[in-house]
Amino acid sequence: MGKFGLYGRLTAKEGKREELAAILLEAAEAMNELPGCELYVVSLAEDERESVYIYEVWSNEEAHQASLGNEATQMLIKQARPIIADMDRITALKPLGGKGL
Numbered sequence: 001m002g003k004f005g006l007y008g009r010l011t012a013k014e015g016k017r018e019e020l021a022a023i024l025l026e027a028a029e030a031m032n033e034l035p036g037c038e039l040y041v042v043s044l045a046e047d048e049r050e051s052v053y054i055y056e057v058w059s060n061e062e063a064h065q066a067s068l069g070n071e072a073t074q075m076l077i078k079q080a081r082p083i084i085a086d087m088d089r090i091t092a093l094k095p096l097g098g099k100g101l
Helices: 017-033 061-067 071-083
Strands: 004-012 037-044 051-058 084-093
Touching: 004 017, 004 061, 017 037, 017 051, 017 071, 037 061, 051 061, 071 084
Parallel strands: none
Antiparallel strands: 004 051, 004 084, 037 051
């Protein structure tokens, strides 16, 4: 069993991208408390006005699944849900290594 990665895009409702990004950055801070989360990066696309991208690396898929039941994660999901227009799980990845991992 190796590392587990996710690359996804959240599309905010019109005019809500900055608010969504702030919530996701809060989630990134909360990930510091989860030992299975090795990387959680929030990015904005310059050419997509409402998109926020997330790249996550976990010690394994089970650690990621367990994080979804975390109280802080649940609270942030509840906060973000009303301003999300669409969610795309672009791909699941198997990170092999590199700087930062």
